[in-house]
Amino acid sequence: MDKEKIEKILSMNLFKELNLEDVEPxxxxxxxxxxxxxxxxxxxxxxxxxxxxxxxxxxAEILKNDPENGEAIANFIKKEIPNxxxxxxxxxxxxxxxxxxx
Numbered sequence: 001m002d003k004e005k006i007e008k009i010l011s012m013n014l015f016k017e018l019n020l021e022d023v024e025p026x027x028x029x030x031x032x033x034x035x036x037x038x039x040x041x042x043x044x045x046x047x048x049x050x051x052x053x054x055x056x057x058x059x060a061e062i063l064k065n066d067p068e069n070g071e072a073i074a075n076f077i078k079k080e081i082p083n084x085x086x087x088x089x090x091x092x093x094x095x096x097x098x099x100x101x102x
Contacts, residue, residue, distance in 0.1 A: 039092055
């Protein structure tokens with residue numbers, strides 16, 4: 001998916017596009033929680049696919065030894081995957097595209 005299409009999809013209000021603007025706040029929160037879970041998993045899959053076996057092992061060690069150290073994890077990802085933000089945007093856009101297509 002090209003960057004222009006990704007940005008267009010990212011700017012869409014998913015609730016509006018799916019005619020869910022008037023659903024109860026609790027339902028919206030559930031939808032957001034579920035989406036967050038799926039997107040986070042998708043991003044982690046893309047991250048691990050982007051890393052060599054050696055780098056995957058390094059990341060696994062960081063996660064094993066200090067899983068609460070978000071700064072160390074973020075620094076590793078930024079260092080090893082310079083296009084991380086683009087990768088994350090693409091995962092979000094793909095998820096939104098799938099929802100919009102259904």
